[in-house]
Every structure is written in structure tokens, then in C-alpha cells.
Amino acid sequence: MPIIQDTYRPLFFFKNGHVSTVYSGLIRRVKGFKQERERMTLPDDDFLDLDWSYSEEKTNKIIILLHGLEGDAHRPYMTATAKLFNKNKVDAVCVNFRGCSGSDNLKYRSYHSGATEDLEAVINYLLKNKDYNEIFIKGFSLGGNMVLKYLGERNEVPKEIKAVVAVSVPCSLEGSARMLHTLQNRLYHDRFKKHLVDRLRIKQQQFSDILSLEELNSIKTLYDFDNVYTAKAHSFKDGADYYNQCSCLQFLQNIKTPTLIINALNDSFLSHECYPVKEAKQNPNLFLEMPKHGGHVGFVDRKNIYYNENRALEFVLRKS
Template sequence: MPIIESTYKPPFWAKKSFTSTVFSGLARRVKGVVQTRERIDLDDGDFIDVDWSYAENPSDRVIILLHGLEGNAQRPYITGASKLFNQNEVDACAVNFRGCSGVPNKLYRSYHSGATEDLDAVIKYVLEKNRYKEIYIKGISLGANMALKYAGERNDLPKEIKAVVAISAPCDLKGSCDALMHLKNRHYAIRFLAHLKDKLKPKLEQFPQNISLRDLNSIKSLVDFDNVYTSKAHGFKDAIDYYEKASCLQFLPNIKVPTLIINALNDSFLSAECYPVKEAKQNPNLHLEMPKYGGHVGFIDKRNVYYNERKALDFINQL
């Protein structure tokens, strides 16, 4: 599919990547979204909490929303999308990945960029509600990689899945991790790592056979975290093995449902490999938009409705 020419024009003050990224993550507020929580019990004994918000009238369409690293279903990039879709007669199912709903999960494992088995469990749960004829998936950052991997790794997608939207997608996890560890992103990396290590600390007491205080103290970077915890807890050899197997880039050629990727060219979290131009040109189902501005999930626009949210709605309505 030809690359989409972007029409995104941010406010003058939001053109810098840092400004749009930080404002969107820390300052944006979305009001008026009423969420109802449900718990999905998983086959391995763990659980996932999902937060529903509904259209004013009964709908047979639903969007499944996937948050980013150390996010949750209350982040403004999730509630903003929920609000817009609800206002346009689409229910929203906002997923909290394992351990991200404010309640620790039960197992040593948690979530990661390629954990599509959990997304599959959510989709099956949603379908069991038995009234949705159309399901859309929208992932943000880590959730974007998961959504794209899910769409491309299997040939048995439920027929109800009509579209996928991926925002600020780290299509190549190794490249994205390298980008995050650049000096210019040090403040982001430190913040992410602190959250991840804090969440890992309770598992020292729960699972002393899996991790020790010495292991925890050896974690000095995001790569260390993936070497010590993410890879070992989820069946990978090491961080590199995890990055290689969980990256969605290799699965993009096999995507068979309409899919939109929006990655800003000034997104400091993404490497050159995270802009799948070749894959988009060769796959008619893949639509790639690369706005000049937007930072990481920072597509600030008018009336507190973000550009990527409006584009996602337009994309599914044009199907």
C-alpha cells in the first residue's frame, strides 16, 4: 500500500518531540469516561482486568485498547480513544496487562511486548459476550507491537476482527531499546526502569526460587531488566532472543486485515527499523503514516481529541 501522506499539524508549541511526549503523558486529562471493570481468569491461573466503557446506545462494534510499557487503562491515550469511540457508537474494552491494573498478578511472569496469548484470551472473552459483529484493535507503543504481531503471526484470526491500528509502534524492539538508551532519552529510560524494578520487588518474596536481591541489584538498564527478568520469566534465552522473537516487524508481511500504523518521524523512542516502509509498500493491507511531528504518543490536536484518535476512527469508518 502506498505510504499515507500525513495531514497532522500540531500547535506551534507542540512541535518538539520532548514537549509533545511529556505533555501527553503527564499533563493531558480526559474527563467523562465511565469505566466498569471485569476480570478475565486465564488458563494458567493468572488474570487480566479489563475496563469497559460503552456507547450511549447498544452497539455491535467494540474496540480493544492496549496500553504501553507500565501503562494502564486509565492513561489519557486510552481514555481519550475510549471517549471518542463511545461518542461514535463503539464500545471500548481497555485492557490492563498482567500486573498493571493496580493489583499484583499471581504468577512470576507478567506481560511483555509479544504476549499475544493474552490478547487472544481477551478477544475470546469479548466474543463470548456474543453481541459484537465487529472488533477493532488499537495498540499504543508496546501495545502497538503486540497488536501487529497478533495480526500477522496467525492465519486464524476471528472473522469479527475488522481492523488494527498501531500508534508509535516499536516494530523492531532491539532498535527501540537502543534508541531509549541514547543519552537524549535518559530521563525516560530512568523513569521506566524505576517503575519496572519497583513492580519486580514484591516477586522477590513470592518467588525466591526465581529471582534474588542480588539479581535485582544487578539491573542497571532496560536491557539488564530484559536479561534478568523479561526473558527468563517468559521463556526466552536472553534479552536479544526476546527482542528478535517478539518484534512485530517480521510478521507485518502476513497481515491480512486493514491495518494502520502511525509513527512520528520525530519519535525519539523509535529507530530507523521501526518505520516499515518496505513492508507497507508490499502489503496492500498495511497503511503507514509517518507525520513529521508527534513525538511518542504525542499527537496533540484540537479540543483534546488527538490526531491519532481521530484517524483511528476515520480508518475503521471507511472500511
């Protein structure tokens, strides 16, 4: 599918990728929005907390929203999308990945970029217990990689899934990890690492027979975290094996569901491998939009409705 020409024209100061990223992550607020929480039991007896919001009118359409690394269902990029879709007659369920809802999950494992079994569990739960015949999915960053991998690694996906949008996607996990370890991203890197290690300290106390305090204290970088925890907890050989197996790039050619990827060219988290131009040109179901501006999960726009949110609504409703 030809590359889509974007129409994003941000205000001058939001043309800077770091300004857009930081403002959207730390300053933006979404008001007048409520969610209802439901706890869903997973096949391995762990759980996910799902935060629901609804259209004022009864609808058979729902959007599943997937957050990024160390995010949750209450992040503004999640709630703003849910609010916009609710206003356009689509229910929304914001998924908190394992351990991200404010309650520690039960298992030693947690979540990662390729944990499509948990996304599949959510989809199966909706199909079995809810009355929706049109399902849309929107994933951000890590969540974007997850849903693209989900679509491409299976021969078939449920017919109810009509369209998918993925924003600021690290299509190459190794490439994105490499970028996060550069000097320009040092503050982001350190913030992610601190949050991850702080939560792992709690888990270490519960699973000290699996993870020693010495191993925990050896984590100095995100590479270390993925080698010490992510890989071992989720049955990968090491961090490199995790990146290799879970990067969605290798699965894009197989996607049969209409899918839109929006990756800003000034996203400092993304390496050149994260812009799948060749894959989009060769797959009629894959649409790639690469705005010049936007940062990482930024795309600040007018009236507190972001560019990626409007584009997602336009794309999925056109495919429904």
C-alpha cells in the first residue's frame, strides 16, 4: 500500500520531538472522563485489570487500547482516545498489562512487547462474554508492537477485528533499545529503568528463590533489565533473543487486517528499522504514515484532541 501523506501541522513549539513527548507524557490532562474497572482472570490464573468506558448510545462496536512501557489505562493517550471513540458511538476497554494497574500481578512473569497471548485472552473474553461484532484495536509504543505481532504471527484472526492502529511503534525492538541507550535519550532511559527496577524490587521479595538481590542490583541499564528479568521470566535465551523473537517487523508482511502505523520521523525512540516502508509498499493491508513531527506518542493538536486520535477514528470507522 502506498505510504500515506500526513496532514499534521503542529504549533511551532510542538515541532520539537522532545517537547511533544514530554508535554504529552507529563503535562497533558484529560478531564470529564470516567472508567469502570473489571478484573479478568487469565488462562494461567494471573489477572488483567480492564478499565471500561461507554458510548451514550448502545453500540456493537468496541476499541481495545494497549498502553506502552510502564504505562497504564489511565494515561492521557489512553483516556483521550477512549473519550473520543465513546463520543462517536464506540465503547472502549483500556487494558492494564500485568502488574500495571496499581496491583502487583500474581506470577513472576509480567508483560513484554511480544506477549500476544494476553491480548488474545482479552479478545477471546470479549467474544465470549460481550455483545460486540466489530472490534478495533489501538496500541501505543510497546502495545503497538504487541498488536502488530498478534496480527502477523497467526494464520487467522477473529473476523470481528475490523481495523487496527499502532502509534509510535518500535517495530525493531533491538533498534529502539539501541536508541534509548543514546545520550539524547538518557533522561527517558533512566526514568524507564527506575520505574522498572522499583517494581522489580517488590517482585524480588516475593520470588527471591528466582531472582537474587545481587542480580537485581546488577541492573544498570535497560539492556541489563531485559537480560536479567525480561528474558529469564518469559523463557527467552537473553535480551537479544527477546528482541529478535518479539519485534513485529518480521510479521508485518503477513497482516491481513486493515492496519495503520503512525510513526513520527522525529521520534527519538525509533531507529531507522522502525519505519517499515518496504513492508507497507508490499502489503495492501498495511498503511504507513510518517509525520515529520510528533515525537514519541505526542502529536499534540488543537482542542486537546491529538492528531493520532483523529486519524485513528477516521481510519477504523472507514473500515467498519
